[in-house]
Amino acid sequence: MKRVKVAILGAGFIADIHLESYERFVPEAEVVAVYTRSAEKAKAFAAKHHIAQHFSSIDDLISNVDFDLVDICLPNFLHKEATLKAAAAGKHIIIEKPLAVTLEEADEMIAACENANVKLMYAEELCFAPKYERARKLVEEGAVGDVYMLKQSEKHSGPHSEWFYNIDQSGGGVLMDMGCHGIAWFRWMLKNNKALSVTASMKTVLHKGRTKGEDNSIVIIEFENGVTGVVENSWAKQGGMDDRSEIHGTDGVVYADLFTGNSVLAYSKNGYGYAMEKTDTTVGWSFCMFEEAFNQGYPQELKHFIDCVQHNREPLVTGKDGRAVLEIIYAAYASAGQGKKINLPFSQQAEKPIDLWLKP
Incomplete structure (x- = not known):
């Protein structure tokens, strides 16, 4: 071809x-x-x-x-x-x-x-990252029962290009840069289940003289199916890159760390796998391997x-998925600016999303 x-x-x-x-x-x-x-x-x-x-x-x-x-x-x-x-x-x-x-x-x-x-x-890329995909398949195989909470965090000490710090070019700080990953991954895990509300806290910790944007943020998203998503992002974390996720279910938990080790760490009360593939070896804690490829997808x-x-x-x-992520980012900035939970769908005109935090 x-x-x-x-x-x-x-x-x-x-x-x-x-x-x-x-x-x-x-x-x-x-x-x-x-x-x-x-x-x-x-x-x-x-x-x-x-x-x-x-x-x-x-x-x-x-x-x-x-x-x-x-x-x-x-x-x-x-x-x-x-x-x-x-x-x-x-x-x-x-x-x-x-x-x-x-x-x-x-x-x-x-x-x-x-x-x-x-x-x-x-x-x-988190929708294609091998470790995160292995974690998603564990859920589909019944490893953790019913999912009730998802967590994703990405943290380091700051981005590589100066334009990220210019909110007129970027539209915001760490949430626009990295929070979009966790939000998109939540929607991917939940088959685009509707987000109902967003609560957020953010501040500028390390880069006060360099940017008006937030460099540390915590966002809590409540979805229609009852799952809670928690996304944590920081440009203020020392010691290198950190990127990990957690999947919490009624019968187990899965941890996926993109930059540590070459497996997904999981605990399953009943074991996992499709149909007859379930074995005793998948009950309890196990290390689930993924194919060798770029970690980030x-x-x-x-x-x-x-x-x-x-x-x-x-x-x-x-693009519609990207638009849905951006709407949640808007709601997160508004929540941090107003100090309250913001319900979705959310629409408020702003020159850039971070203005909803800086100028509530």
Whole structure:
């Protein structure tokens, strides 16, 4: 089958991750061009990854390159423009988190892709991370009984690029940067069960002189099916990256730590597995292995979207999922700003989500 031609927009940290994923794990794709706002940086990135063409104008790339989809790895405030231009050119789109800065931008982007009949995938890698997927399958196999609480946390001492600290470019702080992962993973685990309310607490702890954005946040989400989700995020945590999840059920618990060990730690009162596959060895504490691959799921999500383009399938995670995550983020900022629980659906106009906290 013909390889899918990819144009990557961006040349920063996440673009490097995506390129390495394509090169090592997605032979069905060929990255044919790169865009970034700096011509010098675009040239250097192209040379580093042996990409044939490089541009400092999206319009020039679209006009001069034969390609099938764009992989958007740009700062948040550039997502809308890039998406609208790609959709107008009839190109499929995979876009890094968050989907957009505002709900209005998200709606415009989703509508543009639907009108152009192009696919829009929200690149939430936790829905593809091998450990997290092994944990999800344990739940499906009956390991923990009925789930009543999900927890996810991602913490480190601060992001790699300066624009993250500029709330006019990012739209918010650590919640916009990393909280979107936990929220999306909750919805993935719960098959997009409706979120009913959000309660949040946030503050700026470590980076007060660098940003107006929050660098530590705790968000509690109550879902229609009775499950409570707790997402914790921090740019103030010392000692390196921490990314883990917990699944609590009536018959067991599962812990998945992306960066420690090579297994999921689980406790099951009754054992797990489908039908006759259940054995005594799965009762109690066990270490559940996962396939060797990038821990965070980047190559898996990219490979999935390439397959969707090749076979005309709908992505498992779409722009509408990204929009739903953004709505919960809005409610979390409003909750922290007003000091109360916010019910969903939630809609309040704001120049950027963090204004609901800074200017309640």
